[in-house]
Every structure is written in structure tokens, then in C-alpha cells.
Amino acid sequence: xxxxxxxxxxxxxxxxxxxxxxxxxxxxxxxxxxxxxxxxxxxxxxxxxxxxxxxxxxxxxxxxxxxxxxxxxxxxxxxxxxxxxxxxxxxxxxxxxxxxxxxxxxxxxxxxxxxxxxxxxxxxxxxxxxxxxxxxxxxxxxxxxxxxxxxxxxxxxxxxxxxxxxxxxxxxxxxxxxxxxxxxxxxxxxxxxxxxxxxxxxxxxxxxxxxxxxxxxxxxxxxxxxxxxxxxxxxxxxxxxxxxxxxxxxxxxxxxxxxxxxxxxxxxxxxxxxxxxxxxxxxxxxxxxxxxxxxxxxxxxxxxxxxxxxxxxxxxxxxxxxxxxxxxxxxxxxxxxxxxxxxxxxxxxxxxxxxxxxxxxxxxxxxxxxxxxxxxxxxxxxxxxxxxxxxxxxxxxxxxxxxxxxxxxxxxxxxxxxxxxx
Amino acid sequence: xxxxxxxxxxxxxxxxxxxxxxxxxxxxxxxxxxxxxxxxxxxxxxxxxxxxxxxxxxxxxxxxxxxxxxxxxxxxxxxxxxxxxxxxxxxxxxxxxxxxxxxxxxxxxxxxxxxxxxxxxxxxxxxxxxxxxxxxxxxxxxxxxxxxxxxxxxxxxxxxxxxxxxxxxxxxxxxxxxxxxxxx
Numbered sequence: 001x002x003x004x005x006x007x008x009x010x011x012x013x014x015x016x017x018x019x020x021x022x023x024x025x026x027x028x029x030x031x032x033x034x035x036x037x038x039x040x041x042x043x044x045x046x047x048x049x050x051x052x053x054x055x056x057x058x059x060x061x062x063x064x065x066x067x068x069x070x071x072x073x074x075x076x077x078x079x080x081x082x083x084x085x086x087x088x089x090x091x092x093x094x095x096x097x098x099x100x101x102x103x104x105x106x107x108x109x110x111x112x113x114x115x116x117x118x119x120x121x122x123x124x125x126x127x128x129x130x131x132x133x134x135x136x137x138x139x140x141x142x143x144x145x146x147x148x149x150x151x152x153x154x155x156x157x158x159x160x161x162x163x164x165x166x167x168x169x170x171x172x173x174x175x176x177x178x179x180x181x182x183x184x185x186x187x188x189x190x191x192x193x194x195x196x197x198x199x200x201x202x203x204x205x206x207x208x209x210x211x212x213x214x215x216x217x218x219x220x221x222x223x224x225x226x227x228x229x230x231x232x233x234x235x236x237x238x239x240x241x242x243x244x245x246x247x248x249x250x251x252x253x254x255x256x257x258x259x260x261x262x263x264x265x266x267x268x269x270x271x272x273x274x275x276x277x278x279x280x281x282x283x284x285x286x287x288x289x290x291x292x293x294x295x296x297x298x299x300x301x302x303x304x305x306x307x308x309x310x311x312x313x314x315x316x317x318x319x320x321x322x323x324x325x326x327x328x329x330x331x332x333x334x335x336x337x338x339x340x341x342x343x344x345x346x347x348x349x350x351x352x353x354x355x356x357x358x359x360x361x362x363x364x365x366x367x368x369x370x371x372x373x374x375x376x377x378x379x380x381x382x383x384x385x386x387x388x389x390x391x392x393x394x395x396x397x398x399x400x401x402x403x404x405x406x407x408x409x410x411x412x413x414x415x416x417x418x419x420x421x422x
Numbered sequence: 423x424x425x426x427x428x429x430x431x432x433x434x435x436x437x438x439x440x441x442x443x444x445x446x447x448x449x450x451x452x453x454x455x456x457x458x459x460x461x462x463x464x465x466x467x468x469x470x471x472x473x474x475x476x477x478x479x480x481x482x483x484x485x486x487x488x489x490x491x492x493x494x495x496x497x498x499x500x501x502x503x504x505x506x507x508x509x510x511x512x513x514x515x516x517x518x519x520x521x522x523x524x525x526x527x528x529x530x531x532x533x534x535x536x537x538x539x540x541x542x543x544x545x546x547x548x549x550x551x552x553x554x555x556x557x558x559x560x561x562x563x564x565x566x567x568x569x570x571x572x573x574x575x576x577x578x579x580x581x582x583x584x585x586x587x588x589x590x591x592x593x594x595x596x597x598x599x600x601x602x603x604x605x606x
Contacts, residue, residue, distance in 0.1 A: 036464050037464075043467055075465050122505060122506045122507040124507075154587070190530075220504060386479045387456050
């Protein structure tokens with residue numbers, strides 16, 4: 001019997017026998033903490049290991065992204081606790097200017113295909129986009145990982161999600177992942193590792209892969225792995241000198257609990273309606289509802305490709321009167337590219353609020369909370385009641401969010417480009 | 423948590439049951455970490471201060487910190503604790519003295535966080551049936567055996583759930599992940 005993708009990665013990082021259900025000790029290549037829970041990690045570490053050093057400061061990072069720069073005193077205090085600890089321990093801090101930690105770890109070359117990475121971010125499994133094992137954990141787990149470089153982990157069984165066909169031009173990776181959520185729901189990958197494959201996945205660039213992998217958390221999954229193609233391998237090699245097995249992937253005779261096949265050749269723009277990410281409808285089902293605000297960003301859709309798609313649609317147009325539209329790039333690198341390519345200026349001219357890199361409204365920080373009765377379209381990944389404020393949050397692609405911002409109502413890019421009168 | 427580490431906890435627990443349902447008695451599925459412990463209180467680092475926010479964003483259960491008693495056992499639906507990695511969503515229950523959480527299934531990160539903190543959790547996929555029976559009877563006391571997975575209500579209704587695994591029991595018996603780590 002062959003091994004699945006996650007079993008292959010685990011086997012490279014464990015001396016234990018790796019099979020579904022087994023609890024193994026896993027060596028961690030990278031351990032990180034954010035400003036959220038980072039101070040709790042430090043508190044745990046100081047209490048449990050007073051005066052001791054982390055296992056390997058060179059593999060340990062802080063990434064501040066939730067509340068950047070801090071807009072509450074408790075967050076400012078917590079960030080400062082992390083900075084002080086980092087300075088004592090020789091740990092690198094990607095501070096409030098850097099952007100979303102999981103993206104920074106890819107873009108700064110700390111995460112490579114086949115590596116194992118943990119952090120205090122429940123979307124750390126986004127690293128499955130480059131064929132790495134990423135996992136969000138609580139502050140005790142992370143403090144333990146800082147100290148030992150290891151974690152215990154129950155090897156999950158795996159399932160396959162095969163996306164067949166070529167999706168239409170007007171759809172994007174976000175529509176693909178919403179299509180998967182529509183098909184299998186909030187518990188569709190519960191406790192499992194998913195492996196994405198199929199023509200529609202092969203076609204995705206690294207930014208699209210990040211979007212697809214980012215919402216496995218919303219399906220209850222441990223991770224969604226995508227085997228890197230040449231483009232992804234080159235992207236990583238430009239950023240990291242680390243050795244890695246570029247061809248690592250599942251064995252042909254690996255065992256899966258199930259395979260879900262979805263034909264996406266007729267895919268339409270999709271939208272997750274309140275109050276949960278699996279409440280997915282077509283944009284045309286809910287089109288026309290007036291909106292109050294738009295958020296474009298997050299670990300799901302804050303990449304350069306997302307920004308390019310937004311600017312393509314809003315160029316020469318203006319955000320509808322009465323609508324607040326906010327753009328938050330995922331990283332400083334994305335911000336820099338937007339600046340260089342003139343995207344910032346075009347978004348400014350179109351009437352967008354543009355913030356520094358980070359998580360935006362997702363973690364109750366920075367920018368983009370909603371008030372009672374507010375109808376909000378977000379490119380992020382969660383719309384649970386109260387998550388982004390008291391308003392009603394819809395989750396959609398950057399194209400749908402941009403089109404809705406311009407028209408002042410829920411609309412797809414097709415609606416915008418055809419100027420459909422509703 | 424600190425005091426727990428000093429005495430070896432028992433594998434068999436008995437306590438009053440609080441079943442987390444809608445007003446019509448249905449177990450609530452997909453209770454996420456923002457409903458358990460809202461993100462507006464994430465800057466809190468002291469466990470005692472987390473107690474007051476437990477279920478603070480869960481419809482009809484905002485009074486939970488005042489309703490629950492030390493030693494209570496929570497009974498919940500599917501995918502309990504889905505969402506973020508925040509330890510607060512476990513620690514708020516520990517601060518209130520909740521003895522164990524039983525659910526039809528758990529979010530993966532939540533399950534780890536609970537185990538690491540020494541808060542026992544039991545996965546009982548068939549829980550819906552026992553809840554149906556329970557509504558006919560009024561004895562709200564439950565005995566949970568963590569190593570066999572047997573759930574027994576005081577009036578004799580029993581259900582076999584999934585026992586905690588070896589490493590999970592080791593961590594629980596040590597008190598928490600850190601105490602367990604020191605035994606290795």
C-alpha cells in the first residue's frame with residue numbers, strides 16, 4: 001500500500017510509523033506565532049521553561065499580522081512582549097509592516113515544498129498550496145514547539161478532491177473553492193487531509209492555489225495539499241536556497257477514504273451568504289441586493305493576482321456612492337508590486353481605501369469591521385455571525401467584490417461588463 | 423490548569439450535564455470559536471479573565487458563565503470548536519471548571535487544544551440518539567469513562583463513544599502537554 005501526500009511529508013519528518021490514525025512525533029521545520037496568541041505563547045514558555053532557550057531560533061519566527069500596527073493597547077502590549085522575548089532569544093520578528101504570516105513564510109523562503117510549519121493561525125494550512133504541511137495550533141502547542149521543535153500529531157486519513165474541466169474566464173480560484181464548499185459543506189473534509197487535483201487545479205498559478213488551499217479550514221479539514229508545478233517550484237527557488245524534494249507527492253496506489261469529483265467547466269461566479277461559508281449560492285441568485293461595504297484582501301484573496309483582477313474591473317470606474325470599499329494587500333511585497341505597477345493609484349482614483357498589509361478586518365483588527373444592518377462583501381474566508389462585526393457578510397471572489405463595489409449592489413464581473421440593468 | 427497538574431486526574435468523571443441545544447432541544451452543530459470566545463477578547467492572556475466570555479457570541483447561551491457550575495460536563499453537536507486556533511476557546515471552559523466536553527465531532531485544532539490543556543474530550547458520533555432518550559428522563563448526571571469511551575447517565579442510559587487514545591490519555595494524566603513533555 002502506497003502513502004498519501006501528507007503521509008509522505010510526515011515520513012520525512014518522523015521516525016514513527018506513519019499511517020492513518022497513528023499518533024506520531026513530528027519534526028517541525030518552522031514554528032511561528034503571530035501577534036494574536038504570540039504573547040500567550042511567550043507566557044507559556046516563560047512559565048514552563050524559565051530561563052531556557054528555544055530549540056532553534058533560526059527556525060522560529062514571530063509574524064505580526066492581526067492588528068498591524070496595533071490599534072488597541074492590549075495588542076500593543078502583546079506585540080511588545082513578543083518583541084522583547086524575540087530579542088532575548090535571537091528570534092526574527094516580521095513586524096507590523098510585513099503582512100500575513102503564512103504568506104510571508106512562503107515569500108521569504110522559509111516554507112518550501114515538503115516542509116512542516118506550525119503557527120498560531122488556523123489558516124496556516126494554506127501552505128498546502130505549495131505542497132507543504134502547515135498547521136494552526138493553540139498557544140500551548142506552539143510554546144511546546146518553540147522549545148522542542150516537535151509536536152505530536154494524529155496522522156489523518158486522506159481524501160481526493162478532483163476539479164475537472166476548464167472553468168469559464170469570468171470565474172476564479174475563489175469560485176472553485178466555493179464550488180467545493182457548496183458540494184461537500186462545512187464538514188466535508190472534517191479531520192481529513194485533502195489532495196486537490198484535476199485540470200482546473202493544474203491551471204492555477206501560485207496565488208490561485210493559495211486561495212483554493214485557504215478554505216479547507218472552512219471544510220473542517222486538516223489541510224488541502226496541491227502538488228507544486230514547475231511555476232511554483234521556480235517561485236520557491238527564487239526565494240529559498242533550502243534543499244527540497246521538488247517531485248514529492250502521493251504514491252499512485254495510496255489509499256483514500258473517498259474521492260469527490262466536481263465538473264467545473266460550467267462554473268458560475270459563486271457567493272457564500274450569511275451566516276456560514278458553506279451557504280453558497282450563485283451570484284445571480286442574490287444579485288441586486290444593495291451593499292454598504294466591500295473588503296478585498298485576507299490570506300484567501302490578498303495576493304497580486306487578486307489585485308490585478310480588481311484593478312482590471314475598476315479601471316476608469318468609481319466605487320458607487322455610499323459604498324465603502326477597502327483594499328488590504330496580504331504582504332508588503334504585494335503592496336510594493338501594486339505600487340510599482342500603478343495599481344495603488346488606480347484603486348485610489350476609483351475611490352478605494354487602501355491599507356498597509358495584514359489580515360484586515362478578519363481578526364477584529366485594523367480595518368473593515370461592520371455595523372448592525374450593514375451588508376458587506378468580503379473576499380475573506382469566514383462570514384460567521386459576529387466574525388467581522390454585526391453586519392451581514394457575503395464571501396466572494398475579488399472580481400465579484402469589485403463589480404459589486406462599482407455597482408453598489410451584489411453583482412458579478414459579467415454583470416459589470418455587460419452593465420446589466422436589474 | 424496549574425492545580426490539575428499536581429494530582430493525577432481520574433479516568434472516570436461524573437458531573438451534571440449541560441446539553442448545548444437550540445430552544446427546541448436540537449444539538450447545535452458547527453459552534454465555532456468566535457461563538458465560544460469572540461475575537462474581540464483575544465488580547466486577554468489571563469485564564470481567569472476568559473471565563474466571563476464563554477459562549478458570549480452563541481445565540482441563547484450568552485448567560486452560560488452564570489448558568490454553569492464547576493464540574494459540569496458539556497454535551498455538544500458536530501464540529502464543535504471549528505474555526506480559529508485560539509486557546510482561549512478551551513481555556514474559558516477550564517476557567518469555569520468544566521470537567522469534560524463530549525461532542526458528536528470536534529474541529530481538529532480545538533480537539534488538540536483541549537487535550538493539551540488537560541481538558542478531556544470525547545467524540546460520540548451517536549450522541550443524537552442518547553439526547554433523544556434523555557429528553558424523556560430528567561436525571562442530568564453523566565459518568566464518562568475516558569479510557570473505555572462509555573457514557574452512562576444516572577438513569578441507566580448508556581452509549582459507547584470513542585475513547586481517548588494513548589497519547590491523549592498520557593497528556594491528560596500528566597495534567598497538560600508541558601507536564602507530559604517533561605516525562606519524556
